[in-house]
Amino acid sequence: MQALQVELDQRSYTIHIQGGLLSQADMFRSHIRSKRVMIVTNETIAPLYLQTLERSLSEYQLDVCILPDGEQYKTLAVLDQIFTALLEGSHGRDTTLIALGGGVIGDMTGFAAASYQRGVDFIQVPTTLLSQVDSSVGGKTAVNHPLGKNMIGAFYQPKSVVIDLDCLSTLPHRELKAGIAEVIKYGIIYDADFFAWLEQNMSALLSLDRNALAYAIHRCCEIKALVVAEDETEQGIRALLNLGHTYGHAIEADQGYGQWLHGEAVASGMALAAVCAQLEGMLDEESVVRILALIEAAGLPVLPPESMQLEHFLVHMRRDKKAENGQMRLILPSQIGQASLVKHIEAEQVENSIQALRARY
Structure with a gap:
């Protein structure tokens, strides 16, 4: 054990x-x-x-x-x-x-x-x-x-x-894939080697390989335990665990809770965050491509719902728990294995990230 x-x-x-x-x-x-x-x-x-x-x-x-x-x-x-x-x-x-x-x-x-x-x-x-x-x-x-x-x-x-x-x-296969979204998150924000391991072992996770699952669960819990011990009430580093969640929560609320599973919404949110980070000059093209490819390899949605336009995102993102004085803030990756909290996010930046991601597909 x-x-x-x-x-x-x-x-x-x-x-x-x-x-x-x-x-x-x-x-x-x-x-x-x-x-x-x-x-x-x-x-x-x-x-x-x-x-x-x-x-x-x-x-x-x-x-x-x-x-x-x-x-x-x-x-x-x-x-x-x-x-x-x-x-x-x-x-x-x-x-x-x-x-x-x-x-x-x-x-x-x-x-x-x-x-x-x-x-x-x-x-x-x-x-x-x-x-x-x-x-x-x-x-x-x-x-x-x-x-x-x-x-x-x-x-x-x-x-x-x-x-x-x-x-x-x-566990239904759709729920399994939704869980893998959170697994991918840990690789993006904290552990580049784990991200690379996921690139090599995604098919094993999707086929419920016991050894692969045990390793992935242990590594994710290990990372989260370290982060929570350092910042229990999310005053600092723990906020990084919300990569993709500001966009993702907006998708869930807009579509109706349960229509998009949490992990599905977070997957699209991570894709949007990666593209946003690239537009801000924080993340290189190779890393964006790897992040999008891993999300797709997990069978998860990259694009947000077609019905969601900018205003649908903004109304929910401005209420997000990371918002400060009504100002949007986002967790954005700066490289695979590292992310940071970016303040003073404007509506134009959100719109640009949505348009740029959709333009890729």
Whole structure:
């Protein structure tokens, strides 16, 4: 088993990576304070993995909250179902929530844990590649608002992250590809050697090669653990993890949550960021070509939706959490393996990046 530590003083925790972890009670026992546990999952994951987790937790007094599946349900109204279940089950401050699912379940369970009785423990059990390499690590929790993605939330760290590689065997291929978008992101912003490895091993990842997946997940979690330990609440370097997300969140909000998967929108966002960086004189043509080619090799969209014009991007990008005093800011790559936060982005620069990317195709 591979294990990584997220170093945050008293809030430090371990990321466990291996197949078959859902069946290992010891993965959970040391992080549960009382006999009260609530598993939060969704209608898709429950038939696949809930019974296995329940068997591992049979010594506890379990409740289960099953939510509808999809980004469109990542709302305050659906979040309230978790609070209602906790209250109806008379859960106290010593309870533990377990998030069994992808990024939506992880974000909502974490936000519920941060809020319920001003904070209870929770454990992340991510079941999608995207949640395993990104959203389950680092303590970002939130729900969406019709006017913006992840606008209502809190930084709240889990007690542990349990990544069972076996869960990827049932992951739809579209979801797998969406997760690979976040994997590519780590290569662009932090690790040129990892990016080169992805260029050579993309077909292995897409075919669910266990060794390739284990290496990619471990490397992504390793990078994120280092970044989060240095900048937990995104005051500096952690913002780099949002490469492609300002454009991507605009796509998700404009198209309707769930129409474009998060990773699909981020993939197009990274392509736009690469082209924007080139227009700003930050990134050379060879690097742009490699970034676009890797996104395409993963079977991910490079171009944004045809229906999205400049004004559709701007209305959402100006609300982005990285915006400062109403001024847009973007994460842009300066070379493969390195990126920076660029301030004072104007509408013209956004428009130019959209037009330049579309002109390539």
